[in-house]
Amino acid sequence: MKPIFHASLVNDPFYDPVLFIRFLYQSRAILFDLGDISELSARDMLKITHVFVTHTHMDHFIGFDLLLRIFLGRNKKLYLFGPKGFLKNVEGKLAGYTWNLVSEYVTDFRIIANEVREDLIIKREYVCNRRFAPEREKIFSFRSVLLKEPSFFVSTTILEHNQIPCLAFSIKENFHVNINKEKLKELELPVGPWLSRFKEAIYKDRDAEMDFTVTWEEKGKIIKEKKFSFQSLVKEIAIITPGQKITYVTDVNGSQENIEKIINFAKDSDVLFIEATFLEKDKELAKKKAHLTAKQAGMIARLANAKRLVIFHFSPRYHENPDILRKEAMAEFTKQINNL
Numbered sequence: 001m002k003p004i005f006h007a008s009l010v011n012d013p014f015y016d017p018v019l020f021i022r023f024l025y026q027s028r029a030i031l032f033d034l035g036d037i038s039e040l041s042a043r044d045m046l047k048i049t050h051v052f053v054t055h056t057h058m059d060h061f062i063g064f065d066l067l068l069r070i071f072l073g074r075n076k077k078l079y080l081f082g083p084k085g086f087l088k089n090v091e092g093k094l095a096g097y098t099w100n101l102v103s104e105y106v107t108d109f110r111i112i113a114n115e116v117r118e119d120l121i122i123k124r125e126y127v128c129n130r131r132f133a134p135e136r137e138k139i140f141s142f143r144s145v146l147l148k149e150p151s152f153f154v155s156t157t158i159l160e161h162n163q164i165p166c167l168a169f170s171i172k173e174n175f176h177v178n179i180n181k182e183k184l185k186e187l188e189l190p191v192g193p194w195l196s197r198f199k200e201a202i203y204k205d206r207d208a209e210m211d212f213t214v215t216w217e218e219k220g221k222i223i224k225e226k227k228f229s230f231q232s233l234v235k236e237i238a239i240i241t242p243g244q245k246i247t248y249v250t251d252v253n254g255s256q257e258n259i260e261k262i263i264n265f266a267k268d269s270d271v272l273f274i275e276a277t278f279l280e281k282d283k284e285l286a287k288k289k290a291h292l293t294a295k296q297a298g299m300i301a302r303l304a305n306a307k308r309l310v311i312f313h314f315s316p317r318y319h320e321n322p323d324i325l326r327k328e329a330m331a332e333f334t335k336q337i338n339n340l
């Protein structure tokens with residue numbers, strides 16, 4: 001299976017948390033958290049369509065300004081999601097600059113911000129040409145899904161961090177489609193742009209009863225085409241497997257309630273990105289600062305049955321030896337269940 005999401009931490013684990021998730025074969029990316037993003041190229045920043053912010057402590061939200069600056073003057077929509085109080089934070093950021101010149105821009109840049117509460121979302125739009133004044137407020141109820149597209153969805157759970165809500169995020173492909181190249185050859189079908197069309201159709205409605213046209217193309221021109229029943233083509237050439245899941249958790253206290261919620265939320269993740277701020281021996285400090293220890297991170301990953309564990313958001317006190325955090329987390333993660 002070739003994963004469609006490629007997730008990587010933008011910064012060193014001692015610095016601001018930001019997870020950049022790139023989409024294979026698309027000029028598109030999303031972010032989990034918005035700490036300092038100056039390590040990203042402008043090209044990569046411009047691929048971003050959605051940003052999901054866990055909470056607005058400075059190290060998770062300071063990247064807003066740079067992103068805003070790169071997007072200004074372009075025809076773009078930027079969707080933001082954050083916890084209770086988020087709209088006030090976004091509006092505060094936007095109020096920090098003078099916008100007397102933007103009404104002359106011919107381009108349409110707008111921010112669509114979503115504040116996530118227990119069971120509802122408050123959405124507001126901020127249009128650049130209108131000096132980012134809040135407009136078009138909508139309130140709708142929600143359970144856990146923040147974004148739903150034909151091929152994937154992003155969900156959240158609300159956790160607790162130092163008496164404030166903090167969101168965890170998960171992105172999951174609905175299912176994964178591979179094309180059986182051997183079968184293509186057997187059926188004498190070409191490799192080409194029709195395959196993306198075909199995959200899209202599967203994601204939209206894999207049970208649809210319809211015809212599908214395979215096209216042979218040369219230099220962008222269709223030179224031959226042939227009609228198939230969509231269902232029989234799916235049966236012949238598509239290999240459908242469970243989709244990829246990436247989960248991101250940071251800035252949470254290690255309470256039993258949080259830990260149980262995270263294990264459930266991260267169930268069967270292909271990759272779990274989770275903070276491991278302190279060593280278990282400093283757990284009193286972890287408690288006081290409302291962060292997880294490396295041991296807790298490893299245990300959560302194991303009990304959630306995650307395939308891979310990546311830890312980050314290390315306290316500067318371990319600067320000399322970050323490997324002890326990794327060792328502690330990995331030892332716990334790889335422990336056999338029957339050794340417990």
Ligand SMILES: [Zn+2]
Binds near residue numbers: 057059060251313
């Ligand atoms: Zn933090």
Ligand SMILES: [Zn+2]
Binds near residue numbers: 055251
């Ligand atoms: Zn924090």
